[in-house]
Amino acid sequence: MALLILGSGCSPSAAVAPAHAAVSGGAPEEPFSPVLAWRENELPATRGTWARIASPLVALPRLVSLSGDADLEVLSDPVGLANIALGSDLASLLDLGKPIDALIVTSDGPVRFAVSLPVANVAAFTRGSATAWLSPLERGRFLIAAPTKGRAAIRCELWHVADPIGFRVLCGSDLVTLNSEGPVLLGRLSKRAVKGDFRIELPKSLVEATLSRVPAVDSTEGTASYRAGHQLGREWMRTLLAADAVGVEAKLGEPDIDLSVELAYRDLSLSPELAAWLRASAQGPQISPEFWRLPADSAFGFAFAGVDEPTAHATLEPMLSRVEQDFGQSLGPAPLPKAAIHDWVEVLRALLPNQGRFVVAVGRLPLPIAASARPNPKSVLGAGSAPTDRSGDWIAFGLAADPVRYRDAVERLLTLYRERPESTTASTASAASATSAPRPPDFLLTRVPKLPAGLPAGSELLRYGAVAPQKAGGKPLPPDDVLIVPSSGWVWILVSASDATLVPLAQRLLTASADYSLASREELTPLAAGAPAVLGTLSFAGLLAWGDDAAGRGASRAATLPFGGTSRLPVRIVSEASGDALSLKIWSRLSPTALADLRALIDSKPSSPQ
Numbered sequence: 025m026a027l028l029i030l031g032s033g034c035s036p037s038a039a040v041a042p043a044h045a046a047v048s049g050g051a052p053e054e055p056f057s058p059v060l061a062w063r064e065n066e067l068p069a070t071r072g073t074w075a076r077i078a079s080p081l082v083a084l085p086r087l088v089s090l091s092g093d094a095d096l097e098v099l100s101d102p103v104g105l106a107n108i109a110l111g112s113d114l115a116s117l118l119d120l121g122k123p124i125d126a127l128i129v130t131s132d133g134p135v136r137f138a139v140s141l142p143v144a145n146v147a148a149f150t151r152g153s154a155t156a157w158l159s160p161l162e163r164g165r166f167l168i169a170a171p172t173k174g175r176a177a178i179r180c181e182l183w184h185v186a187d188p189i190g191f192r193v194l195c196g197s198d199l200v201t202l203n204s205e206g207p208v209l210l211g212r213l214s215k216r217a218v219k220g221d222f223r224i225e226l227p228k229s230l231v232e233a234t235l236s237r238v239p240a241v242d243s244t245e246g247t248a249s250y251r252a253g254h255q256l257g258r259e260w261m262r263t264l265l266a267a268d269a270v271g272v273e274a275k276l277g278e279p280d281i282d283l284s285v286e287l288a289y290r291d292l293s294l295s296p297e298l299a300a301w302l303r304a305s306a307q308g309p310q311i312s313p314e315f316w317r318l319p320a321d322s323a324f325g326f327a328f329a330g331v332d333e334p335t336a337h338a339t340l341e342p343m344l345s346r347v348e349q350d351f352g353q354s355l356g357p358a359p360l361p362k363a364a365i366h367d368w369v370e371v372l373r374a375l376l377p378n379q380g381r382f383v384v385a386v387g388r389l390p391l392p393i394a395a396s397a398r399p400n401p402k403s404v405l406g407a408g409s410a411p412t413d414r415s416g417d418w419i420a421f422g423l424a425a426d427p428v429r430y431r432d433a434v435e436r437l438l439t440l441y442r443e444r445p446e447s448t449t450a451s452t453a454s455a456a457s458a459t460s461a462p463r464p465p466d467f468l469l470t471r472v473p474k475l476p477a478g479l480p481a482g483s484e485l486l487r488y489g490a491v492a493p494q495k496a497g498g499k500p501l502p503p504d505d506v507l508i509v510p511s512s513g514w515v516w517i518l519v520s521a522s523d524a525t526l527v528p529l530a531q532r533l534l535t536a537s538a539d540y541s542l543a544s545r546e547e548l549t550p551l552a553a554g555a556p557a558v559l560g561t562l563s564f565a566g567l568l569a570w571g572d573d574a575a576g577r578g579a580s581r582a583a584t585l586p587f588g589g590t591s592r593l594p595v596r597i598v599s600e601a602s603g604d605a606l607s608l609k610i611w612s613r614l615s616p617t618a619l620a621d622l623r624a625l626i627d628s629k630p631s632s633p634q
Contacts, residue, residue, distance in 0.1 A: 056150050060164035061186040062211045072129035072136075072205065074213050075224040080120045083221045086276050090619055106141070109180055109195055111170055113153030118193065119144035123218070127209045129201070131229055138196035138205045140214065146191045149182065158182055168193070185210050220275040220284070231270050267608075281619065285610040301339045302606050304331035305557035306599040312381040314422050314514060315559055316543040317533050322420075323566030325385035325542060326595070327559045328377075330424065340376055344369050360444065368440055374433035382423035388416045388570050389525050417570060418529050419519040427482060427510030434484055434508060441469045472505070476527045480534070484508040485523065509534070547592045550613060557608075558597035564621050565589030585625060591618040 077083050080102035088100040098105070106115035118141050125140040143149050152158050156170035164184040180195040181202060189210055196202040216223075267287035275282040289299075315327035330336075348369045360368070472485040489503030507526040509516040516533055518526050532540055542548055542561060551559050565588055568578040582589040596611045614622070 056184055058163040059184050059186045062207050064212055067208055067211050070208055071131060072127045073226055075126045076123055076218050078123050078221045080124055109178060111155040114156050117145045117149045125209055125213060127205050136197045136201040138201055138209050140209050141193040143191045143193060189214055220273040223273040226270040228268055279616045281614045283612050287608045289606045297339045297342060300335050301331060302599045303601045304335040305329055306601040311559050312383060315383050316541060318385045318542050319387055320540055320542055320544055321566060322385040322387040323570035324562035327383040329557050330381035371433055371437045377423035385420045386570055387418055387566055416525055418525050421517040423515055425515045427515055430515045431482060438471060476523045478527055482510045545592050548594050551594050551596055556596045557599040560595035561592045563589060563592050564625055585621040587617040587621050589621045591615050593618055
């Protein structure tokens with residue numbers, strides 16, 4: 025913000041002589057008594073990015089120190105910045121221990137800004153100084169005029185606004201910006217309540233412009249069903265992030281930093297299904313205790329609170345409808361009849377978490393995987409599908425469900441897959457030959473007949489693999505093993521390229537070892553309180569290592585971080601509803617070790633393949 029102030033190329037108005045005699049005493053005299061006042065409902069909507077620093081003297085040096093960026097060093101001296109803008113005499117009369125507000129507009133041409141500064145000694149400020157003086161412009165506005173030599177090329181004025189705002193110094197890139205943005209900055213925005221040391225609010229237009237640059241799903245990647253689900257997830261994410269207001273707030277504790285992000289939806293722009301889910305999750309649902317059983321070194325893990333079954337059902341319907349459109353073409357060379365597709369969707373509905381809470385996590389087991397346990401390149405997918413070393417990677421998904429009913433749904437899934445058409449029918453063969461050769465199934469699904477030792481009764485081991493290449497001319501994806509483990513009212517679905525990974529993972533989830541579960545991590549203690557909609561955690565080391573290739577470049581990169589990226593970041597998401605307004609509040613806490621690793625991660629570049 026201060027860099028914008030110093031970098032502006034606009035010139036101030038020409039200096040003018042003082043318009044009144046010096047004022048003595050503890051309060052200013054005429055012509056400073058007239059005040060500016062506005063009707064808030066007549067002010068235009070906020071067009072730019074708004075920021076508040078609760079105490080520049082305290083917060084700015086700390087923020088610069090935490091950033092570790094030498095280019096921002098100038099921001100650590102707010103008094104020096106004020107001297108450049110106003111001259112040392114008037115700058116010394118500001119109160120930089122109190123909040124300052126800024127508004128930055130980037131939507132219509134060059135960057136423009138306005139900054140509001142509190143005045144500590146109004147009487148002395150209105151007397152001016154040897155190097156700067158005040159000249160009246162209109163009711164309640166006074167130009168701070170001074171010779172231009174050695175001073176920043178910005179325009180500064182003193183505004184007298186109706187109580188409780190009072191006198192504020194307003195500096196900006198130009199007169200037009202002060203005229204248009206000053207009333208908004210000192211009117212509506214000055215009354216915003218801020219709990220943290222720093223807050224920034226992004227306008228909806230800026231968020232939408234950023235989201236518009238998110239690339240679409242590659243039409244050649246993965247199976248048709250994968251693409252459908254990926255596209256739906258992207259659309260939901262775009263909808264969720266395209267809030268009417270996005271606010272980011274930081275509280276600089278000692279030694280941690282609390283970060284909060286608020287997404288506010290004021291015009292019910294959300295889809296009815298997503299809005300219903302947010303409202304239901306705002307009623308104080310409970311996170312499943314199974315979250316605390318997740319491995320302590322998960323790359324990330326999240327738990328979602330349950331909602332009532334009708335709401336969950338309605339939320340999942342768009343996804344099921346999308347899958348229903350594409351599934352018939354994914355299962356075989358001939359399109360499935362509508363009745364068969366309906367059966368598939370019903371099985372999916374039974375398998376999805378539409379009856380309550382669920383958890384999800386991904387990671388890589390920290391134990392070596394024997395070469396003999398790695399996937400066979402001549403698997404059910406045929407030769408030529410040998411993967412890189414993914415055998416330690418895993419995905420864990422758990423949901424509240426009746427294990428018997430869930431196993432029945434799995435059996436039905438296998439039956440439907442075995443009964444799918446293997447070749448085109450007479451009616452479809454001619455149509456297929458008229459265009460192109462019949463397309464093979466996008467994926468294969470089989471049961472592994474012999475379960476590995478050490479699994480509870482009722483477990484199922486399936487093998488799933490994509491036949492279609494991810495990219496045109498590429499190779500098919502290697503297969504994954506899917507282990508389904510029942511656990512008294514709960515079902516775990518574990519996915520990995522090797523059952524040598526799945527078995528120890530299942531055993532650790534079932535026993536919840538004190539030295540291996542999330543419950544053992546002190547950084548996550550703040551997550552135990554409250555009734556959030558979502559709880560989560562992640563680590564930089566886990567994210568870098570998960571999905572790594574045989575060369576281990578991600579794990580090697582994590583090892584170069586100051587603290588190895590092992591600190592866990594807690595995440596809490598709370599949903600709130602009030603009338604027609606909805607909001608999501610996302611909170612996390614960064615420890616000093618996590619901050620150091622984050623800075624190093626931002627500054628570093630991934631190593632190139634050898």
